[in-house]
Structure formats: structure tokens, C-alpha cells
Amino acid sequence: MNVTTARRGGLLSTERRTPPGPDPLPLSQRRREALHLDIARAAVTLFTSRGVTATTGEHIAQAVGISSRTLWRHFPRKESCVRPLLTAGLDAAVAALEHWPASIRLVQYIESLQEHPALATPDPAVLDLLRLARTDPDLRAVWLQAHDDALPVIAGLLARRSGGRPDNLDVQVHAAIVNSALRVGAENFALHSASTCPTATPHLLRALRLAAQGLPY
Template structure:
């Protein structure tokens, strides 16, 4: 069984600093909007030097990427823990149900913060580009996870298509929810919408346990 390389103290400190900057950027964007916020103000709020800010992020909008990627990272980690051969639909729905759940106030605040960022992205092309980039990176990282779950019989095309469809399902659900005042629980919550989207987009693309498709003659 392969093991993941351990994270060094330097890497943990780097990640913690990036997250501090991301939280500061999200707080300022929520109150002032991206246009009313400067990189200098984000660095000051985070307690770091401006050069430190630019060491980690290319722009003020890019600074929130760790927060936008957090949900996808948790979802992917849950999928990585699923047993190989688990039906695709069940694996995805179970993982998203846990990743987007709000069992406590901290989880609810995190989801509402994502709503604020997505609303800001609607009027800020640079922030929207960060959101799309985060989703593209998530899709690419999801491919090997789904390939492991599918097993050797799955066609690479099917696995890639499933990764793309699943990523878009979550993205569309979050964007739809962010444009409303729906709560964090219930049928119109991120979990409820994501489940509906997954069933609509991923249904019929079940590589798990299926024999390799015959080549066209």
C-alpha cells in the first residue's frame, strides 16, 4: 500500500500563511468588494508584508483561491477514502453530502463565505477566472481518484468524462445556490442542488464494473 509523503513544517507554515491571507481577502471582499480592496490592505489585514503576499499570490483575486479550493479538496479526500468498486453515483453523492454539510457554525460560515465570493465573482472577471481555474484544477486532480475507484476495466475516456461532469455538477450547484437566499440545508441547499446535478450529469456514465466497450467495426 502506498503512503503519501509527509508534509514538512515549512510546507505547513506556508499553507497556514496562505490561508490567513485568503481569509483576510475574503473578509475585505465581503465588505468592500474586489474593486474597493487593494493587495496592500489584504496583506495588512493578514499581518504579512506585501512582498510575502506576492510571493504566494499573483493578484488580490488570486488570494482567495485556497478558500475556493477547500471544498473540492475535502470532497476529493472523501472520494479517495472510498472502497474501489464503489458505484460512481453513490461514491460521489456520499462524498458531496459530507463535504458540503453544515453540522456546525464554522462549516456554515465557510459555506456562506463561499456564497459571498461567488456573488462578488459575478461582477469581477478576474475573480471569476480564479473560480474557473480552481474548478479546472479540481477536475484534473479528480481523474486519478475516479480511475482508482473504477478499476482497470474502466475506459480512460469515461473516467475523464465522469470527472468533468462531477466537477461541473458541484460548480453549477454552488453558483445556483449563491444567486439565491436559500439556506445551507434543505432541498435548495448546496447539498440538495449538488445531488440533483450529479444525478442529472453523471447518470448513465457508470464505468464501475462494466466490461470494456467493444471497439467499433
């Protein structure tokens, strides 16, 4: 999992903050990531307007201005085209946890980020995608797989925090709880409050508070 730092949208962001100094990513990789996000956004727009079933890979490729052959070189099926939007937000969450001070608990740390620029307006494309994933099983599978792929990364962070090992059962269960809280909090915000609340932070905090009741962090 490629951990990046979000510029906006916090745990639902898809934009990477440009670090000071030279960009550590090669130009080819940056172009590849930009193309993947363009494809993902086009896919969400078409899925929302036409429906997932009625949208083809050819439609997505045409919307981006690439050939179908190029599209399939990057993604194995049309539903997987949205994955970059989902993994970028998870990368932002993990990047935030990388800076979690040892002196404070998890919920306190997340609360301290409420005024951070990275927790501004969530990305509308991600919110649309989470709404679609509620009823479309193939998109839901992509969303759940993104979280499953993030699980060992979160376990590694908690292991360093506790001095344990990532394969320790306690660490793995704690990582699963944190991971699920982030997922459910994001879904709850997208489905119920995105139209009335400018930020997902309260929903994520509430989910993490509930999860942290049984966590030693």
C-alpha cells in the same frame, strides 16, 4: 493539487481534519497554508465590504498584518489571494472520493455522507466568494481555474475505479461531468439557498444525480 480532508463544510470547507498521530506536513508548510487561508479570508472580507476594484493588495496585506512584499511573494495578484479557500473545498471533495467503495454508485456514496460531520455548515467566506465570483470576471477566472486544476485528479480517481487510464477520452469526459456538477451545485447553493438551507449536500446531490444519468458509475 494537495488533497486534504475537511472538518466542516464538506465540499465547501476550508478546514483540514487533523489525522491521528503526527501531522505528515512539515511545520513550515502548515504555517504557509495557515497564512494563505488568513490572506484569503481577509481578501474576501475586503472584496465584500469595499468591492474588488477598490481593494488593493496593500489593503489585504495590512488586514493580515504582513508587508505588501510578503503578500506578493505568495500571490501574483490580488484576485489570486482567494484561491486557497476554493482549492481547500475541492481537496475535500477529492478526498471524499478517495474512499468511494467499489460496490456502490457515486450518488449512493454521496448520499451516505449526508450525516457525516464533514458535511455540516458551509464556510461563510467561501459562500461570499462564490457570490462575488458570479459577477467579477477575475474572481470567476480563479474559481474556474481551481476546478480545471482539479480535473486530472478526478480523472485519476475514475480511472482507478474503472480500470482505465486517466487520459482515456471516456474517463476524461466523465471526470469533466463530475467536476462540473460539483461546481454548479456549489454555485447554486451559494447563490440561491445558503440563507435557508444549513448544508449544500442536497444541491450537490441533485447536481450529481443529473450528471450520473449518463455515467456508468
